[in-house]
Amino acid sequence: MFLQLVTAMMAADQPKSFEEAARYLAKQSAADLSHLVEATWQLKNESFPVRDPYHARESQEAARRVLNGFGPGIGLPENTDHIAYAYMVENTRIEEIFRRVMVSFLGTEIFNTPSAETVQWLDQTERLFFREQAPFSVLATGGDLRPDKGAIRRNAYHRLLGLDLNHGPGGRPGTYPYHRAEVANTRFAHFFQQLLQAVSVGIQNSSNSSGPNPTDDFQITDLVAQIGDSLRDRRGPDMVNLAREEFVAAAFMSWLHLAISWESPVVRDLRATASTPTERLRRIGDRVRLNAHQDTRSFLELGSDMSTLLRSIELNLPVVQQPEAFYTRGSQLRPLMDRMIHHWSHVTGTDVRAMATRLDDKTLRALGPSGVPSRAVPKEAVPARIR
Numbered sequence: 001m002f003l004q005l006v007t008a009m010m011a012a013d014q015p016k017s018f019e020e021a022a023r024y025l026a027k028q029s030a031a032d033l034s035h036l037v038e039a040t041w042q043l044k045n046e047s048f049p050v051r052d053p054y055h056a057r058e059s060q061e062a063a064r065r066v067l068n069g070f071g072p073g074i075g076l077p078e079n080t081d082h083i084a085y086a087y088m089v090e091n092t093r094i095e096e097i098f099r100r101v102m103v104s105f106l107g108t109e110i111f112n113t114p115s116a117e118t119v120q121w122l123d124q125t126e127r128l129f130f131r132e133q134a135p136f137s138v139l140a141t142g143g144d145l146r147p148d149k150g151a152i153r154r155n156a157y158h159r160l161l162g163l164d165l166n167h168g169p170g171g172r173p174g175t176y177p178y179h180r181a182e183v184a185n186t187r188f189a190h191f192f193q194q195l196l197q198a199v200s201v202g203i204q205n206s207s208n209s210s211g212p213n214p215t216d217d218f219q220i221t222d223l224v225a226q227i228g229d230s231l232r233d234r235r236g237p238d239m240v241n242l243a244r245e246e247f248v249a250a251a252f253m254s255w256l257h258l259a260i261s262w263e264s265p266v267v268r269d270l271r272a273t274a275s276t277p278t279e280r281l282r283r284i285g286d287r288v289r290l291n292a293h294q295d296t297r298s299f300l301e302l303g304s305d306m307s308t309l310l311r312s313i314e315l316n317l318p319v320v321q322q323p324e325a326f327y328t329r330g331s332q333l334r335p336l337m338d339r340m341i342h343h344w345s346h347v348t349g350t351d352v353r354a355m356a357t358r359l360d361d362k363t364l365r366a367l368g369p370s371g372v373p374s375r376a377v378p379k380e381a382v383p384a385r386i387r
Helices: 002-010 018-026 030-044 053-070 083-090 094-107 116-129 149-161 188-204 217-235 243-259 265-269 277-287 296-314 334-348 352-357 361-367
Strands: none
Touching (some): 002 243, 018 053, 030 116, 083 296, 149 243, 188 217, 188 334, 296 334, 334 352
């Protein structure tokens, strides 16, 4: 939500730069940032039970004050990120890297003495995401029953996406201990990759003016429906199941993502200045002796694009109701699909475009009528994790 908030601030009545908006947020107290989070949650989930009406009003008033301090005409982001955003960003090992940064700055002096701005960022980050929250806060997802916030996020990733993170404790290889639910959306990864392959066929044949065209609009429509159904099944009829876990995970990853999206104080104090978020995270990882994932750029790109697409699919927005919009040049979805096909191939080790070119008649018949995969997905067809 923090990157979306910066975008909203940039589009205010008096437009300013990304760095100006990010720097303004960085100067706010942890309490005011918490109010922004709470007010955004209330706007996003008006039907969700309010735990404390007084606290809700206080957060809304404080959020208006903070935004008005930057400029008029700024609203809170109405559509926050899908859990796929948090999942992809966390696969970069950004949480484990910044955890080491926090421990090093707060408990040692192995780095240079931090600037006042970095000390404030450390305080903001610790208070928002590394401490127990008041019981009425949306950030209070942990407790005696669920003491490990990392395990809470992994449980949510598994239940909604059927996927695990690509690393274990401390960012190292291995299995992270968390409760794996018996019922999870294990169909998602299979359906999503099938959609990318079907769209890739459409893209490769979108300029065909004569001859056979293997593009299957029905397959695209059906896969979009199956992806939407599989996600909505996990959320329940009121769409509130796992809503808080998703919101908090996305807010946390967005806060860390924002820190590497500009030459922030913590980036400068770690001597990790660079021209891209990927390179900044790589340099910070080097400083704390934990390598960022080699496909960090692809994970960051996928996070934003998958969030946009999956939120549109779950809400059944008009943009995803026309199959040709996925592959037709000049359509709203075409650039997004091009990027996702490219980066999904990177992070999964599968060449989606090459697989799509092999969708001949024999392959289509093997998938089922009209090339639509069976709803009974073989267990081995679903990747256990992103590499």
